[in-house]
Amino acid sequence: MRILVVSDGRRGIENQALGLAEAVAGQSATACEILTHRLTPRSAFAALPPSLQLIGRRDFGLPRADLVIGCGRQAIAPLIAMRRSGSAFTCYVQDPRLDPSRFDLVVAPTHDGLSGPNVVSMIGSPNRVSRDRIVTDLLRLSDRINRLPAPRAMLAIGGPSRTHAISDADAAFHLNAARQLLDEGHSLLVTTSRRTPDVVQSQWEELAAQAGAIWLHTPDSDDDNPYFAFLGAADLILVTEDSTNMLTESCATGKPVYRLPMSGQPGKFQQLYDALEQRCGLKRWDGTQRTAPYDPLNETARVAKIIWDRLPSRR
Template identity: 40%
Template sequence: MEVDPSKPLTIWAVSDGRAGIENQVLGLAQAIARLAPSEIAVKRVAWRRWADRLPSMLKIAPRRMLAKGSDPLSPPWPEVWIAAGRATLPLSINARRWSRGRTLVVQLQDPRWPTRLFDMVIPPEHDEVEGDNVFPILGSPHRVTPARLDEARARFARLAALPSPRCAVLIGGRSKVFDLSDAHAAALADQIARAVGSAGGSAMVTFSRRTPPSAAEALRARLSSLAGEVWDGVGDNPYFGYLAYADHILVTEDSTNMAVEAAATRKPVHILPLEGGAPRFARLHQALEARGVSRRFEGTLNAWSYEPLDETGRAARAVLEAMAARG
């Protein structure tokens, strides 16, 4: 697609502002911007309390139902609208009408609505969504790039002093299909501590919002004897620094985002088991294993290599191709 550099694409990255969702829409928007000059606007939305209780299909005047503090959604409309999350669905299905068809509406994840309501749907392969305008990818879009890792390496240079092998330990937790009890957290921590300790390495540990506080404390207590650090949530988030400096990445099986972000680094990705599970997550991890990215953690820090995933870049090229096809 030929792009006039004097007229950059306008892209809106629309979400409810939660980090995991916003990173997906921003990741795809930024990947497009690396291929074509673009201006990206972040749009965070929330519903008024009474409107949030309504089913999405009943939000028939969605812009009027947004809570105060939501970013304005008004002309001029963007050329590309990228959205993710349940909160954005009533807005996305109206964006084409508001723009009189000039905006390419891209919905990430499985919308669980008819895909024809959007111009393009980009879900994870493991959700098995089908449709003429569906472009499935392995995992989800993200913001991990070599340049971003280089930036994090300079910003968190203190991590270079940690003994190798340095292990990034990325802990999720409780969801609809997974759990992380205190007992399981303790057993997991002991297994990690033995592996890292026997290798003479260090651990760089971070928790997600889904990590139960008591489980986080169990992990923190048992990993405190290792060299390294456990991020306490204060100050600059070192997440990208951990990815940049890691020799190994250990990530719990509940997080698609963390798994595919780790898969962009070339570092061995060890999948930490949790309690529970679901077929869709089993499909994800089978696909990552088939690509040589990850292996199930069994208490050792074996090393291997693979070609890093660039599914975000592949999706970005597909969006530009869809725009070109529209003329």
């Protein structure tokens, strides 16, 4: 079976669809081929709503596949076109903000409040976190990880979004949390994102230069991304509350996870925080560690089983 992942290539978007594709492939007793197709339309075409993209371009150049999983606005029109042609089973990840019946299946976060006969809701977003991936990356980076004595804390720092911002007070809070953990004897595994403001990046770089027990990975770092190894090596995880992906991925480990505050109005994100608190004990970091054990969050595998059972090729 061939599975096609369609996105605009942004890592956070593509990884949602890719994680779901990998989980669907894991349902099969035989090998599945996973292809990625990145859409890079000209800015004028990309700005058009999906309905006009469908009028202006009926052939999006997607290769043949049995299952097409798309994520992000630019994937909407190509998936609708493939469903019209009957050439593939189409699955869209996120709320498409149009009638879900235009796809065979829509996978949307519960906090989006989307419903319908072909809508599957999940806590957070699909991800690529798996035991095999974490173990593989831990082994690959074991020499460097082992230089940082346990216990270890991971801090995943995001950045401004439509709903959140990092104020000076927020950045200071994050850094103070890191200093507290260092004082308590933790080594730190810190990762920042492309959305992290330059001034905040500089503050983390300064802290890493001052303290020896820190591995700081930034988007400009020369080494391979150690994100999955960080998840595996950490004893606890602190995540800025702007990122559905990072919160969900962290809770997929079954480890204590805390959210770091950001400015702004969380809106529907509050529903995500509440769901993760109820399911995984997620709490805002207040300097104390007091989460109860929980089973790793594995929503991606649950949704992948639903997709697998609905595939026409399976029937």
